[in-house]
Amino acid sequence: MKHLVVLTGAGMSAESGIKTFRDANGLWEGHDVMEVASPIGFAKNPELVLDFYNQRRRQLLSVSPNLAHRALADLETTYQVSIITQNVDDLHERAGSTNVLHLHGELLKARSTYNETDVFPWKADIKLGDLCQKGHQIRPHIVWFGEAVPLIDEAINICQTADILVIIGTSLQVYPAASLMAYTPKSARVYYIDPHPAPNIGNHIQLIAEKATTGMQKLTALI
Structure with missing residues (x-):
């Protein structure tokens, strides 16, 4: 075969x-890509980044x-x-x-901010205060700009x-x-x-x- x-x-x-990744002017859903898809952006404004991916996740669950x-x-x-x-x-x-x-990465998974190999299924919104089993904030399981x-x-x-x-x-x-x-x-x-x-x-x-x-x-x- x-x-x-x-x-x-x-x-x-x-x-x-x-929606495709970003439009012609380099914005992603109205945001600078580095604001919502980079470790620096997450460190600067984690709530913005989490909300951005929460919206993407909700959208994904509504399509086929x-x-x-x-x-x-x-x-x-x-x-x-x-x-x-x-x-x-x-x-x-x-x-x-x-x-x-x-x-x-995968939008319907999350991972620990402490251990990148601690990955698990996640279909709900991610909020500040949502922790992994070892007590660390979780984040979307997405490879951001600047990451390997x-x-x-x-x-x-x-x-x-x-x-x-x-x-x-x-x-x-x-x-x-x-x-x-x-x-x-x-x-x-x-x-x-x-x-x-x-x-x-x-x-x-x-x-x-x-x-x-x-x-x-x-x-x-x-x-």
């Missing part, structure tokens, strides 16, 4: 109603996987599918995908065994995630689904300039 590796970004979940998520899950009948996502939602899992690696990406080595290992690489809904501008494509074997076929693709992607990549749902329909006819 061929190994199909999928890299997904914000465009994958946009059609489910999850789209046809693109479901199409990827269906591919598990004919391929060994590994999904590496930059998204912090659980829509891949809810659609039925069974092998999902979240590079940037703990799963990047595992993601590299996955890419190194790809027969087919599919990139969906990402600008290929956020590193280290954007570098993963370089670790796939030269023999791997590469497809890129995005209505606004990154420039200069290379002649070896087959571009499908569509949003995720219609792009996945075209992809399944090609592979």
